[in-house]
Amino acid sequence: xxxxxxxxxxxxxxxxNASAKALVTKWRGIxxxxxxxxxxxxxxxxxxxxxxxxxxxxxxxxxxxAGSQQIEESSDDPVPDDDVVGHDTSVQSSRDNVHLYDxxxxxxxxxxxxxxxxxxxxxxxxxxxLDEIKKDLPPHSLQLLNESKWTFITREEHPHLSRxxxxxxxxxxxxxxxxxxxKLGDKDRSLQYLPAWLSVAGQAVxxxxxxxxxxxx
Amino acid sequence: RRRTGPPESPSSPSTATPAPMAGSDDDQKVVVxxxxxxxxxxxxxxxxxxxxxxxxxxIIEFLRGQLQKDTLFVYVHSAFxxxxxxxxxxxxxxxxxxxxxxxxxxxxSYAFWAPWG
Numbered sequence: 279x280x281x282x283x284x285x286x287x288x289x290x291x292x293x294x295n296a297s298a299k300a301l302v303t304k305w306r307g308i309x310x311x312x313x314x315x316x317x318x319x320x321x322x323x324x325x326x327x328x329x330x331x332x333x334x335x336x337x338x339x340x341x342x343x344a345g346s347q348q349i350e351e352s353s354d355d356p357v358p359d360d361d362v363v364g365h366d367t368s369v370q371s372s373r374d375n376v377h378l379y380d381x382x383x384x385x386x387x388x389x390x391x392x393x394x395x396x397x398x399x400x401x402x403x404x405x406x407x408l409d410e411i412k413k414d415l416p417p418h419s420l421q422l423l424n425e426s427k428w429t430f431i432t433r434e435e436h437p438h439l440s441r442x443x444x445x446x447x448x449x450x451x452x453x454x455x456x457x458x459x460x461k462l463g464d465k466d467r468s469l470q471y472l473p474a475w476l477s478v479a480g481q482a483v484x485x486x487x488x489x490x491x492x493x494x495x
Numbered sequence: 496r497r498r499t500g501p502p503e504s505p506s507s508p509s510t511a512t513p514a515p516m517a518g519s520d521d522d523q524k525v526v527v528x529x530x531x532x533x534x535x536x537x538x539x540x541x542x543x544x545x546x547x548x549x550x551x552x553x554i555i556e557f558l559r560g561q562l563q564k565d566t567l568f569v570y571v572h573s574a575f576x577x578x579x580x581x582x583x584x585x586x587x588x589x590x591x592x593x594x595x596x597x598x599x600x601x602x603x604s605y606a607f608w609a610p611w612g
Contacts, residue, residue, distance in 0.1 A: 418552075418583075418584050418585075426608055428608065453608075454568055454608065457532060457533070457568055457570070457604075457606050458570055458579045458580070458581070459579060460532070461579070462577060462579070466577050470577060470578055470579065473578060473580065474578070474579050474580050477570075477580035477581045477582070477583075478581050481581070481583060486583060487580075487583070489582075489586060489590055489591070489594065491578075491580075492571075492578040492579075492580045492594075492595070493578070493594050493595075494578075
């Protein structure tokens with residue numbers, strides 16, 4: 279019988295793994311327009327993929343850089359030859375206007391909740407600073423990050439990749455998960471944990487989770 | 496202003512199938528029932544009709560105005576789908592209603608977002 283740990287807003291590693299796999303499966307089954315699929319990434323120990331430890335990854339999410347100028351618009355006007363910005367330059371600028379984001383959902387042993395790790399990259403592969411990431415966020419996300427004491431971003435070493443990533447700090451997670459899950463029985467709590475969690479975590483980082491994830495299959 | 500590259504999300508958020516009895520969604524009102532949890536107080540009037548074309552942010556703003564509290568946690572539960580979640584503010588009420596209403600009501604729960612709540 280599964281533990282009832284989720285009634286306090288936390289979940290065990292086994293419950294996390296089960297919820298993660300259910301999320302990956304359900305996501306694949308719905309028609310998500312502009313986002314790639316979540317993938318389960320087993321951790322590797324001595325080159326062997328672990329059966330029990332892993333995380334969920336959503337990578338290569340496009341975001342148009344905020345305030346980006348499109349030089350190609352002016353090329354519609356008749357301009358003297360000297361001022362013609364070559365098509366190459368427009369393409370270059372367009373490519374530079376795209377930022378790519380990676381999101382990982384990793385289990386925290388200390389808080390017993392999922393934690394969202396994320397990073398943003400410029401087209402050329404350079405990592406975005408937190409200020410640059412915030413410029414890409416919609417107003418609602420910024421509001422959420424500023425208003426709520428329980429959704430804020432810190433920089434932490436990714437537990438499986440040994441590099442610093444940005445993360446939504448997990449300290450308040452169990453409190454709002456308790457609210458979201460309080461009506462559910464044990465089994466449903468475990469499986470529904472990640473989609474429910476994602477509906478909040480996604481808002482904080484401007485990740486638009488489709489409504490279909492919450493409809494009955 | 497033209498965009499390049501795949502957009503992060505589609506510009507029209509409606510993803511739900513329309514309710515079978517709806518003629519046109521244009522003037523379809525939805526019934527929202529607000530339910531308090533924990534220390535959040537109940538409202539004197541907690542059930543009302545609102546145009547389905549409004550966004551969920553309307554509900555959030557209404558609650559904030561009524562309760563004089565900015566740190567509210569607002570979310571949707573459906574007994575049928577068993578998939579609780581906190582809707583995005585730009586979600587259309589008609590989409591939420593069509594997918595998650597029970598007995599003609601879209602039940603929206605709210606609580607104060609506090610660690611000790």
